[in-house]
Amino acid sequence: MASAAPYALILAGGRGARFWPRSRRRSAKQVLRFFGERSLIQQTFDRLVPLVPPQRVWVLTNEHLQAEIASQLPRVPRRQILAEPAQRNTAPAIGLAAQILESLDPEAVMGVFPSDHVIGKPRDFLRLLKPAFQAARQGRMAVLGIQPRWPETGYGYIQLLKGSNKKSGALQPVQKFQEKPDQKTAQRYLRSGNFYWNAGMFFWRASVLLDALRRYLPKTASLLATLPRFGSRSFSDRLGEVFPLCENISIDYAVLQPAAADKRVVVFPAGDIGWNDVGSWNAVYELHRRDPNGNALRGDSLIHDSTGVYVDSDGKLVALLGVKDLIVVDTPDALLIADRRRAQQVGDLVKRLETAGRHDLL
Amino acid sequence: MASAAPYALILAGGRGARFWPRSRRRSAKQVLRFFGERSLIQQTFDRLVPLVPPQRVWVLTNEHLQAEIASQLPRVPRRQILAEPAQRNTAPAIGLAAQILESLDPEAVMGVFPSDHVIGKPRDFLRLLKPAFQAARQGRMAVLGIQPRWPETGYGYIQLLKGSNKKSGALQPVQKFQEKPDQKTAQRYLRSGNFYWNAGMFFWRASVLLDALRRYLPKTASLLATLPRFGSRSFSDRLGEVFPLCENISIDYAVLQPAAADKRVVVFPAGDIGWNDVGSWNAVYELHRRDPNGNALRGDSLIHDSTGVYVDSDGKLVALLGVKDLIVVDTPDALLIADRRRAQQVGDLVKRLETAGRHDLL
Numbered sequence: 001m002a003s004a005a006p007y008a009l010i011l012a013g014g015r016g017a018r019f020w021p022r023s024r025r026r027s028a029k030q031v032l033r034f035f036g037e038r039s040l041i042q043q044t045f046d047r048l049v050p051l052v053p054p055q056r057v058w059v060l061t062n063e064h065l066q067a068e069i070a071s072q073l074p075r076v077p078r079r080q081i082l083a084e085p086a087q088r089n090t091a092p093a094i095g096l097a098a099q100i101l102e103s104l105d106p107e108a109v110m111g112v113f114p115s116d117h118v119i120g121k122p123r124d125f126l127r128l129l130k131p132a133f134q135a136a137r138q139g140r141m142a143v144l145g146i147q148p149r150w151p152e153t154g155y156g157y158i159q160l161l162k163g164s165n166k167k168s169g170a171l172q173p174v175q176k177f178q179e180k181p182d183q184k185t186a187q188r189y190l191r192s193g194n195f196y197w198n199a200g201m202f203f204w205r206a207s208v209l210l211d212a213l214r215r216y217l218p219k220t221a222s223l224l225a226t227l228p229r230f231g232s233r234s235f236s237d238r239l240g241e242v243f244p245l246c247e248n249i250s251i252d253y254a255v256l257q258p259a260a261a262d263k264r265v266v267v268f269p270a271g272d273i274g275w276n277d278v279g280s281w282n283a284v285y286e287l288h289r290r291d292p293n294g295n296a297l298r299g300d301s302l303i304h305d306s307t308g309v310y311v312d313s314d315g316k317l318v319a320l321l322g323v324k325d326l327i328v329v330d331t332p333d334a335l336l337i338a339d340r341r342r343a344q345q346v347g348d349l350v351k352r353l354e355t356a357g358r359h360d361l362l
Numbered sequence: 363m364a365s366a367a368p369y370a371l372i373l374a375g376g377r378g379a380r381f382w383p384r385s386r387r388r389s390a391k392q393v394l395r396f397f398g399e400r401s402l403i404q405q406t407f408d409r410l411v412p413l414v415p416p417q418r419v420w421v422l423t424n425e426h427l428q429a430e431i432a433s434q435l436p437r438v439p440r441r442q443i444l445a446e447p448a449q450r451n452t453a454p455a456i457g458l459a460a461q462i463l464e465s466l467d468p469e470a471v472m473g474v475f476p477s478d479h480v481i482g483k484p485r486d487f488l489r490l491l492k493p494a495f496q497a498a499r500q501g502r503m504a505v506l507g508i509q510p511r512w513p514e515t516g517y518g519y520i521q522l523l524k525g526s527n528k529k530s531g532a533l534q535p536v537q538k539f540q541e542k543p544d545q546k547t548a549q550r551y552l553r554s555g556n557f558y559w560n561a562g563m564f565f566w567r568a569s570v571l572l573d574a575l576r577r578y579l580p581k582t583a584s585l586l587a588t589l590p591r592f593g594s595r596s597f598s599d600r601l602g603e604v605f606p607l608c609e610n611i612s613i614d615y616a617v618l619q620p621a622a623a624d625k626r627v628v629v630f631p632a633g634d635i636g637w638n639d640v641g642s643w644n645a646v647y648e649l650h651r652r653d654p655n656g657n658a659l660r661g662d663s664l665i666h667d668s669t670g671v672y673v674d675s676d677g678k679l680v681a682l683l684g685v686k687d688l689i690v691v692d693t694p695d696a697l698l699i700a701d702r703r704r705a706q707q708v709g710d711l712v713k714r715l716e717t718a719g720r721h722d723l724l
Contacts, residue, residue, distance in 0.1 A: 302711055317723060319711050322701035326685065335692055337699060339684035349664055349681050361679055
């Protein structure tokens with residue numbers, strides 16, 4: 001029965017500028033191997049494949065990364081790795097995938113997964129997926145909620161309806177999606193016990209998402225509705241015309257926020273599955289095993305009296321003398337040396353390179 | 363008249379381990395281009411050549427550097443660029459040169475010059491040389507004394523005889539050569555007004571030096587005396603046998619110290635000629651022009667909120683974010699990142715590489 005197994009949509013259109021100089025247009029964060037031999041998108045695929053067969057995995061990316069992702073995910077059918085004709089955030093991308101899936105399988109149930117996160121406990125994650133897909137099959141719009149462990153200011157939050165019984169383990173209605181908070185607000189969220197981290201993982205029927213899109217983002221919905229049959233000769237030409245006209249907006253704010261206000265969204269509590277969105281080089285550092293001096297070193301190194309340093313080098317010897325709390329990333333044409341506490345600002349450097357027209361380094 | 367013009371001996375056998383990873387066996391400190399287009403040994407040659415014609419310049423180095431120095435100093439006759447068969451410090455090296463020069467020109471007057479120092483005021487330096495050579499011609503052993511400007515602990519000091527009138531500008535008798543002092547002693551030296559920095563520049567007749575060598579270092583003197591005529595077929599074979607048997611000791615302690623005790627050494631005050639022995643990467647940093655944030659950058663760079671950093675890169679872009687007081691030296695096979703205040707310890711890293719058998723990086 002075509003509708004039995006769920007579909008997975010892996011979103012891989014991001015750029016990961018904060019991982020420059022390792023990340024470039026053609027080697028964005030999701031295709032990099034920060035941890036072991038498998039890239040982040042390969043690990044995402046590996047986590048899903050026990051439940052979602054490769055024939056049901058779809059990937060949305062951009063033209064720069066399409067070939068690399070196809071080569072990293074050889075088991076995913078090549079035509080299911082699509083390049084967005086323009087960068088339009090998650091609402092049009094997910095809408096496009098829902099449009100295609102619904103046309104191929106009107107009963108399609110889909111899960112949406114970022115391609116560039118880490119999940120430390122993949123088995124616990126897998127156990128969650130079945131009931132999440134089940135809720136979606138029953139017509140709900142479900143979002144995964146991660147139990148917050150610290151007052152993180154780099155994540156979005158999901159606020160429950162007041163009076164929800166968080167301990168029940170069951171689906172709970174969402175009141176609101178909150179943007180990244182400041183430190184004080186994040187502490188309040190953590191104390192209140194009424195908030196989850198938003199990991200950007202969503203579950204719904206393709207038809208339910210398209211309904212919601214028609215209601216909350218009608219222009220994009222009607223543009224996507226004009227696409228011819230997927231696989232037809234005119235599909236990609238028409239996509240190239242239509243997609244850039246879609247609104248540039250995230251699914252969270254375009255659809256989930258108003259749908260939550262209409263009490264149509266539920267959160268599925270994930271507990272602690274070791275989730276991390278790997279938001280900066282400092283997160284990569286923290287996810288690595290470190291030596292007794294707190295150094296995490298990839299490659300040949302010579303360390304004297306240095307602590308808290310992350311080194312990523314192509315094989316060259318890196319010698320450290322009396323330094324601490326640095327991020328060092330050495331590539332053939334660019335070397336980054338950053339204070340580890342300011343790793344979030346690496347993206348600003350990339351903006352300066354763009355402004356300076358240094359396309360050779362982007 | 364053969365004895366009219368002086369000879370210059372440039373000592374270039376050092377290794378400059380503290381300038382790793384830029385300095386290697388075949389590219390030691392003296393052949394590196396820290397400042398502009400000319401290496402330190404080329405700048406040494408340039409300073410001397412208005413007074414000492416290239417035909418009278420001799421260089422002592424080692425087999426690793428001989429070819430590179432010959433290519434950097436094409437005007438110096440090739441046979442006058444000699445490789446020491448073993449590293450035996452300055453006493454045997456200078457003794458060897460004196461032996462050769464005296465055999466070619468019994469009236470030879472020689473000046474001895476390090477190859478890896480900087481002199482910021484080369485014209486003032488040149489003005490000093492004439493009277494220094496003149497004193498040597500008259501049979502004295504003269505040493506250049508640099509007016510101390512701060513309580514430096516990295517230099518040796520020349521102590522005058524008490525009661526010497528330092529202001530006269532004339533030659534003054536030396537009482538003692540002092541090794542590198544600790545901070546407190548260096549401050550006392552500076553206050554007393556009775557000390558000069560020892561820049562390792564010496565002036566004497568070759569015959570006078572050989573006399574002193576026979577008196578104070580008789581074993582080395584008699585070994586060198588067994589050498590056949592310079593240029594004969596057996597010279598270099600015999601040198602290879604004899605030189606390793608010479609004492610491994612500096613001219614300062616082997617000859618100048620006892621000669622000073624015998625009141626045979628005079629100091630020639632140089633005043634401020636902008637002399638710097640360029641003892642570490644930090645000295646290189648301090649000798650460079652810096653931007654308003656105190657950064658000295660060679661090559662392509664992208665700087666955000668960083669201060670006091672020295673960057674030496676082969677052309678790769680170096681991006682700095684929120685760091686300060688670092689030495690960054692990037693070469694094709696090794697990258698150094700050091701606290702600038704600990705630049706003196708770079709030599710210790712090189713020792714560790716030796717111990718680890720990393721000859722590929724030495």
